Amino acid sequence: MHKIFFCLIMISGVFSAVAEEHTVNLVTTGSDGQMMVMEPGFIKIKVGDSIKFIPSDITHNASSFIGPQTSKAFSTGLGKIESIKFETEGVYLYKCDPHFMIRMIGLIKVGSPVNIDEVKNIWESKKGTVIANQERIDDYLKMVIN
Numbered sequence: 001m002h003k004i005f006f007c008l009i010m011i012s013g014v015f016s017a018v019a020e021e022h023t024v025n026l027v028t029t030g031s032d033g034q035m036m037v038m039e040p041g042f043i044k045i046k047v048g049d050s051i052k053f054i055p056s057d058i059t060h061n062a063s064s065f066i067g068p069q070t071s072k073a074f075s076t077g078l079g080k081i082e083s084i085k086f087e088t089e090g091v092y093l094y095k096c097d098p099h100f101m102i103r104m105i106g107l108i109k110v111g112s113p114v115n116i117d118e119v120k121n122i123w124e125s126k127k128g129t130v131i132a133n134q135e136r137i138d139d140y141l142k143m144v145i146n
């Protein structure tokens, strides 16, 4: 009997280590005063983990933008709380569709950042000029370390 309980505890421990659900808030005003920002803007997760995206209001969502070539695209509904599972290793930039032009963009690192150079190159070619939050994504990209 004790052995069975021990096994159950071991199994539940393994499962919680395998897949976690993280939370990212999509907010109009950030806790540090930044406007139109993902919190946290840069998050590290494991392959198989999920992220629950929580918009502060109807004007925000999370939509894949630049990611690993074999990854699935995703787009959550405006104002909808949705959980997305990340099963492909690499770095992902994702955006809020209504606020892309003011860089409401976040960065997710899933496992190892195997495609970081590619993401940086694509971002350089797309970033252009904007009216706000110019340095935000470059700052996030600097945080990606193997």
Ligand SMILES: [Cu+2]
Pocket (backbone or CB within 6 Å): 026, 036, 059, 060, 061, 096, 097, 098, 099, 104
């Ligand atoms: Cu937004």
